Amino acid sequence: MSVLSSVQDASLSLGLPYPSVLFSSTERTWQMMQSTVNECAVQIMEAYDWQRLKKVATINGDGALTAFSLPDDYDRMVKDANLWSQSFTWYPSQQVADVNQWLQMETYTLEPWEPRWSLFGGNLNIRPTLAVGQNLQYFYVSNWIVNGTAPRFTSDGDTFTLDERLLTLCIIWNWKKQQQQDYASELAEYEEAMGKATWKDTGARQSIISGSRSGFYNRNGQTFP
DSSP: OBHHHHHHHHHHHHTOOOOSOSTTOOSHHHHHHHHHHHHHHHHHHHTSOOGGGEEEEEEEOOSSOOEEEOOTTEEEEOTTOOOBOGGGSSSOOEEOOOHHHHHHHHHTTOOOSSOEEEEETTEEEEESOOOTTOEEEEEEEEOOOBTTTBSSOOSTTOBBSSOHHHHHHHHHHHHHHHTTOOOHHHHHHHHHHHHHHHHHHTOOOOBOOOOEETTEEOOOOBOOO
């Protein structure tokens, strides 16, 4: 289903003319709709850590760099994400969220005995320096929500990476809000659909009976219905 199809479905509910084109249109209504549909796509992407958008990034040490660029399609780290490496099996990496603590390490050249990391300056910063052959991996959420390769719709044939019905419902309530119309029922329908979509997106629900030790997760667990 293309973005044009989503807009056409939304237009029927909104009482708008049925569009034959969207991004090549010079009419103000459809130019406004171009902005709306892209804003809706971002709203859906940011609402949840969708499995279709989860990716693994790998940082490769070279013995010199401590600041590594984020992936081109990086939007955010997956909730509770951490950095993992075979080189640090017994000492899992720790995030330094306090900027003063990080600056203290830099100022006094304190090299931690376990890997520390922090996000700033558009980079993922690592201490101590990773040796050649060492690597770290982490999960992040991609912002490539269009065709799986781009962050924005630019063509009528573009497809949404996520739930297309969610996109249509999001267009409807956002458009009504922009036009200062009552959108309470449309928003409620969208939120209900969002709840169902996120529930289906999570996969199996497992209850793990185990503990953790030295950063290892015990994989022996039991699944309950």
